[in-house]
Amino acid sequence: MSAEFRKRAKNLLLLDIETVCNPASYQELPERLQPLWIKKAASLARRDEEPPSPEELFYDRGAIYSEFGKIVCIAFGAFYWNEKEEMNFKVRSISGHDEKKVLEEFKILVEKYPPHELILCAHNGKEFDFPFICRRMLINDMIIPKALQLAGKKPWEILHQDTMELWKFGDYKSYTSLDLLAAVFNIPGSKNEMSGALVSQVYYEEKNLEKISRYCREDVVVLGQIYLKLHSMPLIDPDHISRIP
Secondary structure, three states: OOHHHHHHHOOEEEEEEEEEEOOOOHHHOOOOOHHHHHHHHHHHHOOOOOOOOHHHHHHHHHHHOOOOEEEEEEEEEEEEEOOOOOEEEEEEEEEOOOHHHHHHHHHHHHOOOOOOOOEEEEOOOOOOHHHHHHHHHHHOOOOOOHHHOOOOOOHHHOOOEEHHHHHHOOOOOOOOOHHHHHHHOOOOOOOOOOOHHHHHHHHHOOOOHHHHHHHHHHHHHHHHHHHHHHOOOOOOOHHHEEEEO
């Protein structure tokens, strides 16, 4: 284990978010937002041979747009070393129906780190997780923590990492899922109980936020193992991984 990695690990936070459409259906959208969703749905529908209705699209895809979705869970993990100098990985999650409270708790966590030293890492985080968090903070009348205030910064001034970007090695032609990388590296996946496409259904129909939280934590476990592989390091033994609800 290199001294450089141990130094970086002190300020490294790996994360994943789970989002749902907000509100639960197109019919519940504020009147002003309904035609704006129809406009958005029209651009999405053009990609389908038999496009679903705007109402169906909202339930299926509203969660991936920060203007029409909300965060119900943020899971995060960190590497640490025990008294035997063995590397461990601890994962915890923040979840709730009140998005602002979830974001406020996450902000408190982020602000415990020096903003110029904190390294956030997520899979496709630079295109999804990080901007989604920032936009939802603004929508909830919150001040974005300094570590996430990236506007105007030069690329080399941004410490945050993205495992999908690391895997691309400069190739921008395609999207590679976390699940695919896990399979390639023979890492146990996180899709045993549910998949990301079912989050809104589990939230609104099953009303099972804890199931979503477990899934989110497992995604971060997979993310941590993939992060190690991408840095040519051995995987952490499952016995050295702890999960905190």
